[in-house]
Amino acid sequence: MAEPTDTFDDFLPEALQRVSPAPLVDIGANLTHASFANDLDAVLRRARAANVHELILTGTDREHAEQAVELARRHAGLSPRLYATAGVHPHDASRWDSSLAAAMRELHRQPEVVAVGECGLDFNRNFSPPAAQERAFEAQLGLAVESGLPLFIHERDAGSRMLEMLKAWRDDISHAVVHCFTGERATLHGYLDLDLHIGLTGWLCDERRGHHLRELVGDIPTNRLMLETDCPYLLPRNLPAKLKGRRHEPALLPWIAAEIAHWRGDDEATLASATSDTSRRFFRLNASHEET
Incomplete structure (x- = not known):
């Protein structure tokens, strides 16, 4: 893979x-998604041109976590720097068994992996029954304690139960980020009271459903806030031009950063620098540089 320009x-x-x-x-790029298969080098080149220096590739199941690790290895030493997470998404929680747990444990030992997840609860769609979701999430909380890695958490319409489970584990886990936060004020403050981090996406740029987040972003301390695209999903709806295929990608993260800075009343450069510093500390990216 050539060095991107x-x-x-x-x-x-x-x-x-x-x-x-x-x-x-x-902190959340699904670059193992099939939509990136034919132009990944160009996607990474555009990210670099947009001044996006590090990408954390989301591993939502064994297959995609292994692909994310391999991609990070192939791109080692190049820019942007790539890292991976490894977990089982609540949609796939019904598949959780001892074999999958062993595979995740091995993935968490890889130097490219910087977090356990994406894991959590999704009571919006319930592709896996809630009981199966809780069982898989509880197991992955245990793996996070065992590995010492932070958690990359998915939560949708399950804030109350998520808070109950995290309170029971909070003294044992290290750090945790609720990625792509879209919940209400009470849930947000519950997470902040547990010293969790919050990841924000282009959801805030959606005039149909992002209004309530605009009122909440100022409540998130700067040292608890991180940015993500969750690409290829959640393309910001307020971009000033149309995009072929409407596939989201990391090069568009500056638009999300600018939108969040606006609603927080922050300087864009200050917000970008602060959220990046927070992300590097949270995922121990400098330590990962040294290991690889």
Whole structure:
């Protein structure tokens, strides 16, 4: 894989080629998704051109976690730097068994893996029954304690139960981030009271459903806030130009950062720098650099 250059290409319209005033970390990029199979090098090149320096590739099941680790290894020493998470998403919780637990435990030993997850609870769709979700999440909480890695958590319409489970484990786990937070004020403050981190996406850029988040972003302390695209999902709806195929990608993270800075009343460069520093500390990215 060639070293990416610092130039955009024709895929992004000029109106969407925004460069962050300070380096960014995208803590949630699903780059093992099939939609990136044919142009991943260009996607990474555009991320670099947008000043996105680190990407954490989300592992939502064994297959995608292994792919994320392999991708991070192939890209070692290049920019942007790639890391991986390894977990089982609540949608797939019914598949949890001892064999899967062993595979996750082995993945968590790999130096490219910087968090346990994506794991958690999703009572919105219930693709796996709630009892199966809780069982798989409880097991992965145990793996996080065993490995010492932070948690990368998914929660949708399950804030009350999530808080109950996390309170029971809070003294044993290290750090945890609730990624792609979309909940209400009481849930947010419950997470903050547990000293959890919060990941925000382009959901805030959606005029149909992001309004309540705009009122909440100022409640998140700067040292608890991180940014993510969750690409290829959650393309910001307020971009100034249309995008081919409407696939979200890391090069668009500066638009999310600018939107969040606006609603917090922050300077964009200050927010970018602060959230990146928080992300590097949380995922111990400097330590990962040394190990690899």
